Amino acid sequence: MISRPALAIISASILAYEVLLVRLFAIVQWHHFAFMAISVALLGFGISGALLAVWKSWAERHSARIFNVSAVVFGITAPAAFLLAQSLPFNALAVIWRPSQLLYLGIIYILLAVPFTAGAACIGLAFLEGKAEPGRVYLWNLLGSGAGALGVLAPLSVLPPMICLALTGGLGFAASAVNTARHGDLRSLVLVAALAGAAGGAWTVSPSTWTSLRISEFKGQSQSLGVHDARLVAERSGPLALLSVIESPSVPFRFAPGLSLQSPALPPEQLGVFADGEFTDAIDVWDGRPESLAYLDQSTDALAYSLTQLPEVLVLGAGGGRAVRQAIAHGAARIDAVERNPDLHRLVAEDFAERAGNVFARPDVTSHIADARHFLTASARDWDLIVYPFIAGDPGGSLALTESYLHTVEAFRSAYRRLRPDGWLSITSRMELPPRIVPKLLSTLRRALDQERMREPRTGLIVIRGITTVTVLVKRGAVSASDIAATKAFAESRAFDLVHYPGMAAEEANRRNVLESPDYFEIASALTGEQHLDLVGSYKFDITPATDDKPYFFDFFRWATLPELLALGPAGGAALLELGKLIVLATLVQAMAISLLLVLLPLRAGHFRPKSKRTVLRFGAYFLALGLAFMFIEIAWIQKFVLFVGHPLYAVSVALAGFLVFAGIGAALSARLERNLPSAGNVAIGVAVVAIALTALGYLAILPPLFNALATLSDAMRIVITFALIAPLAFFMGMPFPLGLALVARSDPDFVPWAWGLNGCASVVGVTAATLVTMHFGFQTAVAVAVATYLVGWLSLRIRTADS
């Protein structure tokens, strides 16, 4: 019999590997490609199910031995697959113009599928062997998975990610060793230990170039390090990002987005700060003299300081400190700087404090390590000026997949309420042609201001643009004549263009940095006017206001525009393709095709002969529905908990762990129920499904106000509350699968591994389908779909029962 702790260890290692791969791929490539590769590789669960269904009898006879071998294969291939994958000359960005790159992507799929198949085979074997009590197997599986999802954060906080990868592989050997020891097979135990030692030795003696992260040569960090005297001067590895600081002494960085063409001042020497290989901010080497920061008065984002006197400023997303230095340069009376990543803050405030002019040690600067949205919601203070983080654009459409709760209607309302009377909210974005970010920003702000009952949104708004940036200012109150005069003087002296102020004439637009047509002026006029919804509905990109229900601010995708962009590809349209959403769609299509193949393979091969077609259809529908519905709920709630927990990675880990652990407890209880009262299985499934529906739908109503009320709590308390909220939902979600499996085992034991594979395939399809549904229709719709799918699954079983 397979050792339960060994099962828990291999389950933990698979989940840890999955979370780790997301981090590793985000560093070496771009994270939306990681999503694609990992989603498809997860079909290893389906592959293992299909293989076990085909060779069920043989697998049952040798289950312990196959488990040991599979766990060792996982231990070896988990690190090896990633090392090989990152050594391929795959360039994610080149997929746009070189489809041959898809070949490399296919090889990455195959490489990553190997460890997932091996690991999943271990779990599938445990279900096959323990089919008499699937609840207990499910309990150990889910407890282990939960521990892996959450536990990987700790080593990621203190160890380099590649060491974490090696340790994850080590867990595979540990699972094999534990299982071998349980059977008292000393010879096998020695063999596993020897293999583990050999693998560890091979890792240690390998050239460091093999076992180091190979960041794409097209990423900013690789290119910057190519400068002959540039060097990496600091690195901080944490669960949120791998941060690197690069010094380039002979020719320093010159990060000055939107610097005026007429600027008399140039940026000082700078250090480049990179997060996961991409440039994120620069640290000015500052001698403490205000004139050294004069260039910070020469970009569009400096406008707010021409409209306020000695303001108290809140900087959201302090990063490398550019906005803080800008506030200092303009004599701000008090500066509150909020940064979510503590490692990034330490880099500037500690490691490079002296070179950065001890910016964060100044008495007028107060640092806050917090999520910006939480800080806005929880703070009791008000400010004269709130500065949003610079919106640098969306490389390759990857941000389209990421929730941005700082750019929703609700977030802008929170920020607006934190302004003092006549205070300003300042948001600067990189300028785009055709415009996408600024129109979406204006439409979201418009709805926020409407909801704040601002009488005339256009009277509180000023927009200017330079050659590469656009700054939007929102005033808490009406823009005055002196505000307009100051704005005109500011723009004129720096060769910036006016885009909007109350009463602006069309002739004043598009004069210095001339666009083919005055798009920005026209868009701003339309979105602040009476007919603003007409533009939102007819615009070529999706500029519907982002809300907490659909917090995808950077999702501009519209199907109707796709053919036009493809046709424009050679003339730059390819750069406008939002690959993020297209990749999710491509992943869904691939996952469905491969799943279908895996599901049908055992049937076609003739190794699996179900009792009747009805059994296949009814149980098939049931396990498909469970896989889909579980993932819809999990993905939807993870999205929602990002808002509450404050960071996507933490939310993913905490929510995954919560769902898995409490689902495991639900499974254990269902196992006991099944043992003591086998005939109650069907009723229990019905109770669980109804409980899931009521809890999920109930949460839709109570969570938004609850999150607001609890936003002031500490991170630890919010994590505890997240677990508590997930507990009842996940508990019931853990019951239908083992109860259904027990029903199957009684009526058609051959069906068990196939059901396991079916569920695995549906889970992978569910992840991608749920992502698309939440992006397109919102969180509430995704939850409704999940509830409906659970009910369909339950009904399919009830038809079977009536029939039988």
Add this chain to the structure above:
Amino acid sequence: MVETIENYRAHAGNILAAYGGFSPRVLEAMRIVERHKFVPDRMVPMAYDDMPLPIGFGQTISQPFIVALMTHLLEPEPDHTVLEIGTGSGYQAAVLSPLVKTVCTIEIITGLGEIAAKRLSQLGYDNVQTKIADGYFGWPECGPFDGIVVTAASDHVPPPLLEQLNPGGRMVIPVGGRFSIQHLTLIEKDKAGAVTTYQLLPVRFVPFTRGVR
């Protein structure tokens, strides 16, 4: 390839229309410069496809359409001195060579710059001067310039380059963030020295790198 480029005129919309379509001189230069001599051996079969191609060091040779467009926008004349920032493979400099008196081209990556200088010399582009340096500060000794073409993206227009542009001169530069959408920007300096910028196409360029490699 030239036919393909001409076919893409439609994508450039009013930009080319405003400038009367591609000039025959530019198209002739595109026709006579052999692009396959500017790409790595393994890329030769694709040399005449209208796409950017990798040339090593994380850099690419620009799409021919963009090279033609940037050259056209400079309005090169036989007596012009032109500065190119970002030699890369040397292809853009080679296209400019028959159109102007002198081409001064700066490459920041030592390896690329050396290969391009050797290639341009061997191919007989004698009016092209090469230098390995930081293009941000231009090349005052070679200027002032009637045209400046920047083939790598920057998040702002380097003020030193504007200073080295003659009154009446034109600069073509992709402006934007790394790997984000960049705007092909035309900058005109009138006889009085006043500057007006025109933002044209969204394009994706190799970022404007800094420092000498």
